[in-house]
Amino acid sequence: MSPEDTALTVPKAELHLHIEGALEPELAFECARRNGITLPYADVADLRRRYDFSDLQSFLGLYYTGMDVLRTRQDFTDLTDSYLDRARKQGVRHAEIFFDPQAHTTRGVALETVLDGLEASLATSEQRFGVTTRLIACFLRDHGPDSAMATFDELLPHAHKLTGVGLDSAEAGFPPDAFAPVFDRAREAGLRLVAHAGEEGPPEYVWQALDVLGVDRVDHGIRAVEDTALLRRIARDQVPLTVCPLSNVRLRCVDTLDEHCLPRLVDTGVLTTLNSDDPSYFGGYVGDNFHAVRQELGFDDAALREFAANSVRASFLGAGEQDRLLREITG
Numbered sequence: 001m002s003p004e005d006t007a008l009t010v011p012k013a014e015l016h017l018h019i020e021g022a023l024e025p026e027l028a029f030e031c032a033r034r035n036g037i038t039l040p041y042a043d044v045a046d047l048r049r050r051y052d053f054s055d056l057q058s059f060l061g062l063y064y065t066g067m068d069v070l071r072t073r074q075d076f077t078d079l080t081d082s083y084l085d086r087a088r089k090q091g092v093r094h095a096e097i098f099f100d101p102q103a104h105t106t107r108g109v110a111l112e113t114v115l116d117g118l119e120a121s122l123a124t125s126e127q128r129f130g131v132t133t134r135l136i137a138c139f140l141r142d143h144g145p146d147s148a149m150a151t152f153d154e155l156l157p158h159a160h161k162l163t164g165v166g167l168d169s170a171e172a173g174f175p176p177d178a179f180a181p182v183f184d185r186a187r188e189a190g191l192r193l194v195a196h197a198g199e200e201g202p203p204e205y206v207w208q209a210l211d212v213l214g215v216d217r218v219d220h221g222i223r224a225v226e227d228t229a230l231l232r233r234i235a236r237d238q239v240p241l242t243v244c245p246l247s248n249v250r251l252r253c254v255d256t257l258d259e260h261c262l263p264r265l266v267d268t269g270v271l272t273t274l275n276s277d278d279p280s281y282f283g284g285y286v287g288d289n290f291h292a293v294r295q296e297l298g299f300d301d302a303a304l305r306e307f308a309a310n311s312v313r314a315s316f317l318g319a320g321e322q323d324r325l326l327r328e329i330t331g
């Protein structure tokens with residue numbers, strides 16, 4: 001990819017990014033060293049070699065082990081700085097960043113440490129990187145609805161630092177509807193709502209995210225193509241999908257990128273965005289995802305600009321900020 005490549009240069013928003021999934025092996029080893037932790041990997045190359053996943057669960061094992069090195073405020077600040085620097089180099093101008101509070105509080109890291117560390121980076125992100133940001137706290141669905149509710153109680157005093165809540169981690173066997181009470185409380189607190197659904201889980205989970213949780217966006221949502229009525233509904237209501245093509249290949253939700261349902265989503269009129277998910281683990285940041293769909297699926301530069309425009313339209317930015325970015329995209 002040349003530095004002038006539209007895949008990298010087109011201004012874009014990233015709407016599906018787990019900050020813990022932006023932990024590069026080099027920083028993981030650096031955090032381990034300064035926190036006196038021994039990682040169960042010989043070195044950076046050894047860790048990278050393990051990035052060979054058979055499904056979502058096999059990835060989540062490494063993802064939760066890796067993030068165990070994040071202990072201090074500084075670790076979270078460095079992690080966020082590292083993401084913003086790389087994202088900016090791939091054209092990201094606005095990022096709505098997921099974090100997993102329970103993945104840290106359950107191993108003894110205080111919520112305040114996580115939030116203070118993230119905030120220290122985000123507070124000056126616009127000046128340093130030219131990237132505006134929002135934060136979305138995700139509940140781990142495999143920890144169940146009671147744990148999500150207790151986490152929401154902990155988050156509530158910090159609600160002004162958040163734009164929304166989401167739902168992630170192991171999907172199959174953990175349907176969204178169990179989380180309706182905590183999503184209702186988040187809505188009452190003025191927060192926006194998103195949920196992973198239809199990554200590995202069935203179309204029924206996407207229906208539940210829409211009809212029971214009342215989400216503003218669906219994260220992944222690719223299995224909606226298995227249900228024509230669902231696809232029509234998503235297109236009709238212009239519910240944005242935050243699609244993560246390289247992630248879908250790495251977690252074997254699709255065999256190869258050229259078999260990805262992205263063209264079908266676009267042809268059906270779905271408001272589709274492109275995102276990196278866990279860029280350190282899945283072989284690329286968001287510009288790499290733009291590049292890959294052009295290479296493997298034949299989307300041209302005009303289509304890439306439309307994905308970028310969709311990312312702005314699907315963001316939680318206000319109308320004025322959206323218009324400013326949209327004008328930059330259309331030139």
Ligand code: HPA
Binds near residue numbers: 169196277
């Ligand atoms: O791709 C994902 N799916 C579900 N949960 C996650 N948490 C980090 N990445 C993912």
Ligand SMILES: [Zn+2]
Binds near residue numbers: 016018168196219277
């Ligand atoms: Zn995700």
